[in-house]
Every structure is written in C-alpha cells, then in structure tokens.
Amino acid sequence: MLSSACRHPQEQPRPEMQQSFYESRWTDPRGSFSQSCPQAQYTTPLPRAPNLSFSQMVPTLNPWTHDAGNLLAALRQMGAVYITDDGLGCLPKQSFGRWRDLWYEALFYPAAFRRKQATRAWQLRFSQGEDLQRTLEGHQKSHTPDVRYNFGLGVESLHRCNWGDLQWVCDELCNSFAVISRLVFNELTNAVPLADEPPKTLGSLLYQGVEQFAGSRMRHSIYPYNGSCTEHTDYGVVTFQQSTAAGLQAQLPNGQWLPLQPPDTGGLLFAGDMLERMTNGQVRALVHRVCLDPSPASLSEPSAVRQSHILFLQPDRNTLVRPLRPFCTGNDMPPVRYGDWHKSKTSLAFDR
Structure with a gap:
C-alpha cells in the first residue's frame, strides 16, 4: 500500500471524523518539511482581496498560514492559483x-538507461507520442504528437522494484504527493460539508479519510527548442507544477491565451476535470498549453530549454466522482468512475 511507502506513524485523529490517511507525518529525505510548516488553522475566512501576481489574474496563496481555507474559492477565479510557502519550507524541491x-542519458545512451531496473520493470517510463489536444477534440482530430520528452511514474510503482541509483526519483514523488494530497484533503474537508455524500463517492471517501489518490502520477517533462504541448485539461482533481522557464499559457473564458510566468519559488496549482465535476462546474478545469520560441537555426542537437515537474493528484481507479451535494442544482454533471475517465482520455492522447 502507498501509505507505508510515504508516511510515518499517524497523528491524533480529527475529533469529528475517524483517523485520516492524510493526517500522517510525512518524511522528506532532505529534511522533514512537516516539522517546519505550521498546521493550518481553519476558521471562517474573512473577505479578502486576492493578491494578484500572474498578469493580474491568478491569486497567490499561502495555504499553510493566512490563506488556509481559501483554496477552493481562489480556484473559482480562473482555475489556477500560485502556491507559496513564504520560505517556510513546506513545498517540495525538485532536482x-x-x-x-x-x-x-535516456536520449543519447538508451541502452544504459534501459539497463536500470526501474526502466526494465516499466516503473519509470520515458516516452513521447501524446497528442493532448485530441483529449478535447476527440477522434475526429488526427493524431499529431506534441514535441516534448516525458518521464513518468505512478504511486503504485513505489514498491515494485529496487530503484537503486534512481531512489531520488521515488523520493520526489513521495514528497510532492505528500504535500499536495494533504493540502487538498484539508482544504476540501474544511471548506465543504461532506458528511452526507453518497457511499463510495470521492466526497464520502474524503470525509472518512480513506481516499488514497492511488491513481496519482508524477511526470517530469523536458522541452527542446520548438517544444510544445497542445491545449488540454488535466484528468484528475488538481495538478501542481514547478517549472524552470516560461511557456505555459492558460485560456480565459473568452478564448484569449494568458502567459503564466513560472514563479521564482513555489509553484502553480490548477484545477482538473474531477474538481470541475465535484463542484458541478463552479470551478472550471484549466485549459492550458505550452508554447516555446522557435529554434535558432544554428542548433544542431536537442537542448533542454524548459523543464516542468508535475504532480497529478488523481483518485483511486474505482472511486466514483460526482458533484458534491452543496454544488448540486438539479441540472448536474453525471457521475463517473475515475478509472474509466482516465482510460478514455489516455486512449485519445496516445491513439490506442
């Protein structure tokens, strides 16, 4: 189980619900961020003007201190927020x-890369070939792969092989997953009443503290000159992205594309398809893409001009996702089993 891979003995339970999977103490091999981050105190938030930083559109939040409890409301603005910890050390750091x-190594010495146990066991994958725009437009769009290189692994991979000199890859997945899963759990369970959600739905499983987000995945994308990632929404609940260079763009409701500059510290958290469904469309999944400047004519071999480290927070395969009761209007989005949703999207992206 994932819980034994990434967590320490549990803290005391919340008084209003049973012991939660997310109330564990997490370990960062480079030092415990859980020691230095304050526990958020959730109260009824006072009205507060958002601190706008990205092109005066995307709010900036520190959900560990004064902005605790405001994440869902902030995401309603345009589906994205800039997450900062103001130097407290709460956020994961990437290598x-x-x-x-x-x-x-994977590109120029593929034989050596394939000899690593994690790659032989298909736990760490190195791939190209996704056409993410196709996940929005469907089969009528011809499959034209995006220009980028992807490393990927899921939380189910953590126990399946000896990672050896790639143990740092597992550590980064554990650290990112720990921070984002606990943050989203705390924000949702404190912002929305979940006690009356139907059994086996994501809302009910969150209330019980047993949803493990076992479908979550980490991806590290590397873009060469002329790299691209076509417009799409992400499949899960939220995505947390930390990047080294510009190129990410978000689409506004009027169709305009807004550049989202990478922050010096922190990262960008944005809504996926499942959060849109949970809020019955009140929080919209962020339509986004990556566009880079054209390659200089003198460039003779691939060069990594942009890296993006991504944590996709995704429900368990069998979890049913439906609008939470406070968001229901009678004209509601239909429930979906997350595994079915994910399979339909990846089949389009990879033309399977």
Missing part, C-alpha cells in the same frame, strides 16, 4: 539538474 542528466 532539475538530475532530471536533465537522466534525460540526456
């Missing part, structure tokens, strides 16, 4: 240099 070196 972009190591990822660049691993990409170089």
Whole structure:
C-alpha cells in the first residue's frame, strides 16, 4: 500500500471524523518539511482581496498560514492559483539538474538507461507520442504528437522494484504527493460539508479519510527548442507544477491565451476535470498549453530549454466522482468512475 511507502506513524485523529490517511507525518529525505510548516488553522475566512501576481489574474496563496481555507474559492477565479510557502519550507524541491542528466542519458545512451531496473520493470517510463489536444477534440482530430520528452511514474510503482541509483526519483514523488494530497484533503474537508455524500463517492471517501489518490502520477517533462504541448485539461482533481522557464499559457473564458510566468519559488496549482465535476462546474478545469520560441537555426542537437515537474493528484481507479451535494442544482454533471475517465482520455492522447 502507498501509505507505508510515504508516511510515518499517524497523528491524533480529527475529533469529528475517524483517523485520516492524510493526517500522517510525512518524511522528506532532505529534511522533514512537516516539522517546519505550521498546521493550518481553519476558521471562517474573512473577505479578502486576492493578491494578484500572474498578469493580474491568478491569486497567490499561502495555504499553510493566512490563506488556509481559501483554496477552493481562489480556484473559482480562473482555475489556477500560485502556491507559496513564504520560505517556510513546506513545498517540495525538485532536482532539475538530475532530471536533465537522466534525460540526456535516456536520449543519447538508451541502452544504459534501459539497463536500470526501474526502466526494465516499466516503473519509470520515458516516452513521447501524446497528442493532448485530441483529449478535447476527440477522434475526429488526427493524431499529431506534441514535441516534448516525458518521464513518468505512478504511486503504485513505489514498491515494485529496487530503484537503486534512481531512489531520488521515488523520493520526489513521495514528497510532492505528500504535500499536495494533504493540502487538498484539508482544504476540501474544511471548506465543504461532506458528511452526507453518497457511499463510495470521492466526497464520502474524503470525509472518512480513506481516499488514497492511488491513481496519482508524477511526470517530469523536458522541452527542446520548438517544444510544445497542445491545449488540454488535466484528468484528475488538481495538478501542481514547478517549472524552470516560461511557456505555459492558460485560456480565459473568452478564448484569449494568458502567459503564466513560472514563479521564482513555489509553484502553480490548477484545477482538473474531477474538481470541475465535484463542484458541478463552479470551478472550471484549466485549459492550458505550452508554447516555446522557435529554434535558432544554428542548433544542431536537442537542448533542454524548459523543464516542468508535475504532480497529478488523481483518485483511486474505482472511486466514483460526482458533484458534491452543496454544488448540486438539479441540472448536474453525471457521475463517473475515475478509472474509466482516465482510460478514455489516455486512449485519445496516445491513439490506442
């Protein structure tokens, strides 16, 4: 089980519900961020003007201190928020240099890369070939792969092989998953009453503290010059992205594309398809893409001009996702089993 891979003995339970999977204490191999981050105190938030930082459109939040409880409301603005910890050390840190070196090995020394146990066991995948725009437009769009390289692994991979000199990859997944899953759990369970949600639905499983988000995945994308990622929405609840360079763009409701500059610290958290469904469309899944400047004519070999480290927070395969009761109007989005949703989207992206 994932819980034994990434967590320490549990803290005391919430008084109003049973012991939660998310109330565990998490470990960062480079030092415990759980020691230095304050526990958020959830109260009825006072009206507060958002701190706008990305092109005066995307709010900035520190959900561990003064902005606790405001994440869902902030995401309603345009589906994205800039997450900062104001130097407290709550957010995960990524090894972009190591990822660049691993990409170089996979690209130019593929035999050596394939000899690693994690790659032989297909737990760490190196791939190209997704056409993410196709997940919005459907089969009528011809499959034209995006221009980027992807490393990917899921939380189900953590116990399946000896990672050896790639243990740092597992550590980064554990750290990112720990931070984002607990953050989203705390924000949702404190912002929305979940006690009356139907059994086996995501809302009910969150209230019980037993939804483990076992479908979650980490991806590290590397873009060369002329790299691209076509417009799409992400499939899960939320996505947390930390990047090294510009290129990410979000689409406004009027169709205009807004550049989202990467922050010096922190990262960007945005809504996926499942959060849109849980809120019955009140929080819209962010339509986004990556566009980079054209390649200089003198470039003779691939160069990593942008790296993006991504945590997709995704429900368990059999979890039923439906609008939460406070968002229901009688004209509601239909429930979906997350595994079915994910399979339909990836089949389009990879033309399976």
